[in-house]
Amino acid sequence: MDFGALVGVFLGVALVNNFVFAQFLGICPFLGVSRKVDMAFGMGCAVTFVMTISGVVTWLIVHGILTPVGARLLGNPEALYVLKYVIFIMVIASMVQLVEMYLKKFFHTLYTAFGVFLPLITTNCAILGACLLIDMNEIYRASLLKSAVFAFGGGIGFALAITIMAGIREHLRHSNVPKALQGAGITLLTACILALAFQGFAGIGK
Amino acid sequence: MAAPTTNLQQFKAGLLDNNPVLVQLLGMCPTLAVSNSVENALVMGAAVFFVLTMSNLITSLLRNRIKPHVRILIFTLTIATFVTIADLTLRAYVFEVSKKLGPFVPLIIVNCIIIARAEMVAIKSGVWRSLADAWGCAIGFTLALCILATIRELLGAGGITILRDAGWAWHVSPKAFEPHAWVIMIMPPGAFLTLGVVIGIVNHLRARGARGGA
Numbered sequence: 176m177d178f179g180a181l182v183g184v185f186l187g188v189a190l191v192n193n194f195v196f197a198q199f200l201g202i203c204p205f206l207g208v209s210r211k212v213d214m215a216f217g218m219g220c221a222v223t224f225v226m227t228i229s230g231v232v233t234w235l236i237v238h239g240i241l242t243p244v245g246a247r248l249l250g251n252p253e254a255l256y257v258l259k260y261v262i263f264i265m266v267i268a269s270m271v272q273l274v275e276m277y278l279k280k281f282f283h284t285l286y287t288a289f290g291v292f293l294p295l296i297t298t299n300c301a302i303l304g305a306c307l308l309i310d311m312n313e314i315y316r317a318s319l320l321k322s323a324v325f326a327f328g329g330g331i332g333f334a335l336a337i338t339i340m341a342g343i344r345e346h347l348r349h350s351n352v353p354k355a356l357q358g359a360g361i362t363l364l365t366a367c368i369l370a371l372a373f374q375g376f377a378g379i380g381k
Numbered sequence: 382m383a384a385p386t387t388n389l390q391q392f393k394a395g396l397l398d399n400n401p402v403l404v405q406l407l408g409m410c411p412t413l414a415v416s417n418s419v420e421n422a423l424v425m426g427a428a429v430f431f432v433l434t435m436s437n438l439i440t441s442l443l444r445n446r447i448k449p450h451v452r453i454l455i456f457t458l459t460i461a462t463f464v465t466i467a468d469l470t471l472r473a474y475v476f477e478v479s480k481k482l483g484p485f486v487p488l489i490i491v492n493c494i495i496i497a498r499a500e501m502v503a504i505k506s507g508v509w510r511s512l513a514d515a516w517g518c519a520i521g522f523t524l525a526l527c528i529l530a531t532i533r534e535l536l537g538a539g540g541i542t543i544l545r546d547a548g549w550a551w552h553v554s555p556k557a558f559e560p561h562a563w564v565i566m567i568m569p570p571g572a573f574l575t576l577g578v579v580i581g582i583v584n585h586l587r588a589r590g591a592r593g594g595a
Contacts, residue, residue: 199409260490261458264491298496303488311484353581356584360584367571370570
């Protein structure tokens with residue numbers, strides 16, 4: 176496995192195809208939890224953590240269980256793929272639970288740092304989105320390592336986006352925003368300018 | 382706004398006063414992602430209509446049997462089942478559009494609009510009330526998506542094309558404008574810009590309406 180390809184995957188998903196600014200995944204927490212930098216950073220780390228684990232686990236379930244079982248019992252490797260979505264969402268929900276219990280027991284400082292964000296992540300569409308994108312793409316379907324790097328890079332890209340946004344919003348509090356645009360309106364317009372900036376990354380990591 | 386008392390009011394609340402996208406700001410991800418063309422918006426709206434109707438129907442029928450502590454799990458599994466059906470149907474009949482929608486059809490599973498309707502209405506109301514609510518919200522969602530998609534496709538592509546792959550195109554295009562189309566409007570920044578401006582306008586109109594009405 177050459178290292179360059181992995182760096183390409185990472186940069187591609189973290190910057191060029193940033194989950195928030197190019198693929199519109201995880202917009203709800205992006206609008207909701209981006210008021211303060213430390214909260215945004217906590218959310219970003221929690222998402223990266225769960226996204227990497229869920230990406231790997233769903234890959235293992237699809238290729239380690241669904242495909243061989245479907246091939247052996249039903250004669251068609253894709254026969255059980257109808258169960259994919261139900262399984263993905265259950266894996267993510269239970270992963271969040273497991274990660275929460277594990278952190279609480281063994282890494283208590285990290286657990287208190289993540290705080291309320293862990294349970295919120297179950298309905299974060301960026302996590303399910305990462306699992307689905309891995310499953311839809313030939314390159315990631317063929318390699319577990321690339322899938323793991325993709326999921327990790329996606330999480331880092333999300334963390335980057337939400338932290339930048341929170342930094343800007345902390346300053347926006349002191350500016351004179353028209354009444355109708357306060358809240359979601361001005362955040363979306365700021366996101367528009369940030370998305371324009373992220374368009375500038377197109378071309379690297381290819 | 383007074384709480385809706387009849388089924389018709391419940392329907393209207395989801396459609397306008399309590400529009401899930403423009404007023405409640407739910408389901409932002411699909412709104413931004415699939416509003417780049419009217420065709421995508423309509424197909425996505427149809428998928429959400431189907432899933433929301435079935436999930437509200439099932440939840441409402443089971444409302445006396447679901448134990449409170451497992452309700453979210455039941456909602457999610459019901460929704461995931463119907464999303465799988467919708468996804469397979471779309472792939473069978475409108476493959477091109479379903480490919481363009483990418484992960485956003487399966488992502489209906491975690492769409493907050495659908496869980497919110499199950500939790501707020503279907504779990505404690507009768508079947509007809511839940512269906513009226515589902516239809517109001519689903520049509521309200523489609524309406525919001527279509528408004529955004531119309532703006533973005535007109536400015537970004539110079540005209541609106543529906544059903545190009547099926548062979549009969551419907552192209553409304555101000556010819557003078559087409560060569561000067563702003564491609565940025567159908568790209569990601571255009572999505573944020575359009576939604577931000579439309580939400581601003583809606584807020585302004587609501588504030589004025591509240592002042593005028595009182």
